[in-house]
Amino acid sequence: xxxxxxxxxxxxxxxxxxxxxxxxxxxxxxxxxxxxxxxxxxxxxxxxxxxxxxxxxxxxxxxxxxxxxxxxxxxxxxxxxxxxxxxxxxxxxxxxxxxxxxxxxxxxxxxxxxxxxxxxxxxxxxxxxxxxxxxxxxxxxxxxxxxxxxxxxxxxxxxxxxxxxxxxxxxxxxxxxxxxxxxxxxxxxxxxxxxxxxxxxxxxxxxxxxxxxxxxxxxxxxxxxxxxxxxxxxxxxxxxxxxxxxxxxxxxxxxxxxxxxxxxxxxxxxxxxxxxxxxxxxxxxxxxxxxxxxxxxxxxxxxxxxxxxxxxxxxxxxxxxxxxxxxxxxxxxxxxxxxxxxxxxxxxxxxxxxxxxxxxxxxxxxxxx
Numbered sequence: 001x002x003x004x005x006x007x008x009x010x011x012x013x014x015x016x017x018x019x020x021x022x023x024x025x026x027x028x029x030x031x032x033x034x035x036x037x038x039x040x041x042x043x044x045x046x047x048x049x050x051x052x053x054x055x056x057x058x059x060x061x062x063x064x065x066x067x068x069x070x071x072x073x074x075x076x077x078x079x080x081x082x083x084x085x086x087x088x089x090x091x092x093x094x095x096x097x098x099x100x101x102x103x104x105x106x107x108x109x110x111x112x113x114x115x116x117x118x119x120x121x122x123x124x125x126x127x128x129x130x131x132x133x134x135x136x137x138x139x140x141x142x143x144x145x146x147x148x149x150x151x152x153x154x155x156x157x158x159x160x161x162x163x164x165x166x167x168x169x170x171x172x173x174x175x176x177x178x179x180x181x182x183x184x185x186x187x188x189x190x191x192x193x194x195x196x197x198x199x200x201x202x203x204x205x206x207x208x209x210x211x212x213x214x215x216x217x218x219x220x221x222x223x224x225x226x227x228x229x230x231x232x233x234x235x236x237x238x239x240x241x242x243x244x245x246x247x248x249x250x251x252x253x254x255x256x257x258x259x260x261x262x263x264x265x266x267x268x269x270x271x272x273x274x275x276x277x278x279x280x281x282x283x284x285x286x287x288x289x290x291x292x293x294x295x296x297x298x299x300x301x302x303x304x305x306x307x308x309x310x311x312x313x314x315x316x317x318x319x320x321x322x323x324x325x326x327x328x329x330x331x332x333x334x335x336x337x338x339x340x341x342x343x344x345x346x347x348x349x350x351x352x353x354x355x356x357x358x359x360x361x362x363x364x365x366x367x368x369x
Contacts, residue, residue, distance in 0.1 A: 001044035002028040003035045003061070004076065005053045009101070012110045013048065013076075013117070020118060030054070032061035044071065046124045049095075051077035051086060059089050066094035072124035078103045088225055091195060096124040123192060123310045127337050165288040165317060168260055168277040172296050172320055183269050184301045184368035185210050185247045187294045187321070189287030191217040191309025193337025195226065197357055202234035202252065204361035209236060210303075210368055211247035213255070213263060213272060213294075215285045217309065220258035227254040246271045255285035262293040263302075270298060281313035287341070291317025300325035303367045305360065306351070308336035312344035319350030329353045329363065 002013050002025060010028040018025045026042050029035035031053045047065070051058035058075065065071055075090045075098040087098055097120045102109050110117070165171075186209075190197060194216045205212075218226060224240040230252070231238040239245075241253035241261055247270045255261035260280070262273045280286035287306065291314055294302045304321040306314045308331055322328045330342035330351035335358070345351050355363070 001026055001035055001039060001046075002048045003030075003032055003053070003058070004028075004048070004050040005030045006050070006106070008107060009050070009076070009110065012107055016110065016114050016117065017121070023118075023121065032056040032058070032064075035061075043069065046121050047071055047073040048076055048121070049073050051075060051090070059086075059093050062090065062093040062095060066129075070094070070129040072096045072127045072129060074099060074120050074124050076101055087222055088229070094129070096127050096129075096192070123338065126310075127192065129337075163278050163280050165280055165286065165292040167280055168275065168286075168289045169262065169292050169296070172292065172324060183211075183247070184303075185263075185270060185298070186212045186303045186305065186364055186367060187263070187290055188212060188214045188305045188307065189290060189309075189314040189317070189341070190215070190307035191283075191287075191311065191313065191338075191341060193308035196337065197307050197331070197335075199230060199233060200357060201361055201364070202230050202236060202238065205234065205236055205364060207235045207237075207250040209365050210249050211270075212236070212252040212364075213241070213247060213261060213290065214252060215255045215261060215287045215290045215314075217283050217285070217287075217313070218257045220256070223254055223257040230254070241272050241274055243274045244271055255290065258284055260285050260289045262289065263297050264293070265297040270301075281316075282311065283313050287314030288317040291321050295320040295324040295326065298324075298326070300327075301368075302326045303364070304328045304350075305331070305364075306342050306345045307331040307357075308338055309341035310338045311340050314341050315344035315348045315350060317350075318345045319348045322350045322352060327352055327367070329355060329360070331360070332356050 002010050004010050014025045014028050017023050026044055027038045033055045049058045073095050075095045078101050090098055227238050227240045236250055236252050238252040240256050245253055253272055259274045260277050262275055264271055264273055281288050304318050304326050306318050318328050328351050330345045332354050333339040335356040
C-alpha cells in the first residue's frame, strides 16, 4: 500500500513496483484516512508512507498502525532530509527503513533508485515485528537515501559496492595479535533491527561492562543523535566515535555514519580511528572493516558479536576474528528482525556460539573476567 499526497509519487512508485514479480500494489492513497478504508478489506504486507499529508500525518498514522496492527513500513519523505528529528520520530514510531526523497527532480529520483526501493521493500517484507521490539526504536534509515551528497556519490560507487575490507585494511598477516592484556573489549556489528537490539542491550549493561565499539548501519546526521539517545537510556557512557577515543570499560563508541571505524592497538591499550574509504560490502561504516581491524589488533582480547541485519556485512570479518582467537557470537534467528548477517556469519564458520538477544548482556558483562 502506497500512502502519499503526491499523485506523481503514487503513480511512479506504483508503476515501478508492480512490474516486478512477487510485488503487488494493492492500492495507493493520498492520505492515511483513505488508506485505512481500503486496508480494512485487504491488509498489506508492507506500507510505503509519506510523513506530511492532509487529515493525518504519517507519524501519527504509523503509531496507530503499530499499536493496532503492526505492519512493516518504509517511510518515504522529503522531511527526513531536513535533519535527524523527523527521522528519530519515525524510528521510534516503528519504521523499518527510511528513504529520503528530494524536493526537486522527484520523478528522476524515483526511477533512478528503483533497485534501492525494491531492496527496502523486500527487506521490510521479511522483517519480524515482535511486540517487545516495537517498544524500542526500529531500524535506521536505508543508507543510500540519507542526503543529496550521499545520493550523488552512490552512483559512482555502485561499480565497487561489492568491495571487501581489503579496500580499507590489509588482510590479517596470520601472526597472532598481542597476548591477553588487562584491556579487553567487545565489537558489535548490526543493521536492520539493530537499533531495537542495541537499546535493549545498553539498557541491560552496567557501567562495569568492558568497552564496546559498534557499527550500526546508519547514514551521516543520524549516528550522533542515536548515540545520544542510547546514552540517556544506559548506565554506560555512549558517544559517536572520534579518532583517538580510547576503548574504556563502561564506555561505548558508535561508528559515525558515512565513515569506517577502525580499532588500533596503542601499547596495552586500544583506541579507534575514524577513516574515509569506499563502500565495503555495500556499507560505510562496514562491520567487515571494524571486525578485521579488531582481528589484526586485538585477537583474543576481543569478543565479536554479529546481530540482526540484512546482507552479509561482517560475516568475513567475524571469521577473521575467530581465526585470530577472539570469542565470536551470532544472534539467533528467533530473536532477529532480519536473520541475514548472522546467518551468513554462521555459514562462513565465524560464529563460535549462537544465542538469543536476551542472553547477550550476561555474556558481555562477564567477558574477560
